[in-house]
Amino acid sequence: DVKVTQSSRYLVKRTGEKVFLECVQDMDHENMFWYRQDPGLGLRLIYFSYDVKMKEKGDIPEGYSVSREKKERFSLILESASTNQTSMYLCASTLQQGGEPQHFGDGTRLSIL
Amino acid sequence: DAKTTQPPSMDCAEGRAANLPCNHSTISGNEYVYWYRQIHSQGPQYIIHGLKNNETNEMASLIITEDRKSSTLILPHATLRDTAVYYCIVRVVNFGNEKLTFGTGTRLTIIP
Numbered sequence: 001d002v003k004v005t006q007s008s009r010y011l012v013k014r015t016g017e018k019v020f021l022e023c024v025q026d027m028d029h030e031n032m033f034w035y036r037q038d039p040g041l042g043l044r045l046i047y048f049s050y051d052v053k054m055k056e057k058g059d060i061p062e063g064y065s066v067s068r069e070k071k072e073r074f075s076l077i078l079e080s081a082s083t084n085q086t087s088m089y090l091c092a093s094t095l096q097q098g099g100e101p102q103h104f105g106d107g108t109r110l111s112i113l
Numbered sequence: 114d115a116k117t118t119q120p121p122s123m124d125c126a127e128g129r130a131a132n133l134p135c136n137h138s139t140i141s142g143n144e145y146v147y148w149y150r151q152i153h154s155q156g157p158q159y160i161i162h163g164l165k166n167n168e169t170n171e172m173a174s175l176i177i178t179e180d181r182k183s184s185t186l187i188l189p190h191a192t193l194r195d196t197a198v199y200y201c202i203v204r205v206v207n208f209g210n211e212k213l214t215f216g217t218g219t220r221l222t223i224i225p
Contacts, residue, residue, distance in 0.1 A: 033212070045212040058212060090156050099145050099164065099206050102213055104156035
């Protein structure tokens, strides 16, 4: 079974803090994704990566950065957290192959106070 | 991505088969049908996917009509843990770097 592990289920941080969200997958997947999910807005793609040290902006990259130093690990960084970044953050991974589904972690519910 | 239409909610008795329909009348020949579910406050869980043929795995069966304009997800023996929002998605996947978009889905409630 595919396992995508996010480092925290719940996280509370303060405005202005630098926040790190970690994601690890154990299936040697090339592609990894960070989404946020908000009520009424559905899933929105923040960043994705198709290889080590490679990254592409998604639909809402402002205020975020990412790091992929190893194939299995994809980190999301909130440079200076703001209250509008309070959300559920979801990491996903998939093979770089036609038809393959994305597999998600359990999510991190982040609250910025 | 082709648009999908799902009923907003359904109930099913525990132990019975749950049949969740999805219409995708504008599906293209190279678009797959995927099903995910999301239990409250958890990440989406992949269930099953298919292109043309019916598919079965340990979680569910996927029945795709011959014209591919609709499909049905079948949970053969529903349990209380199957209560969740179920999303049907149709999309082309070439190299796996395409973003995922969920619609509003079907809220399935399993009744004891």
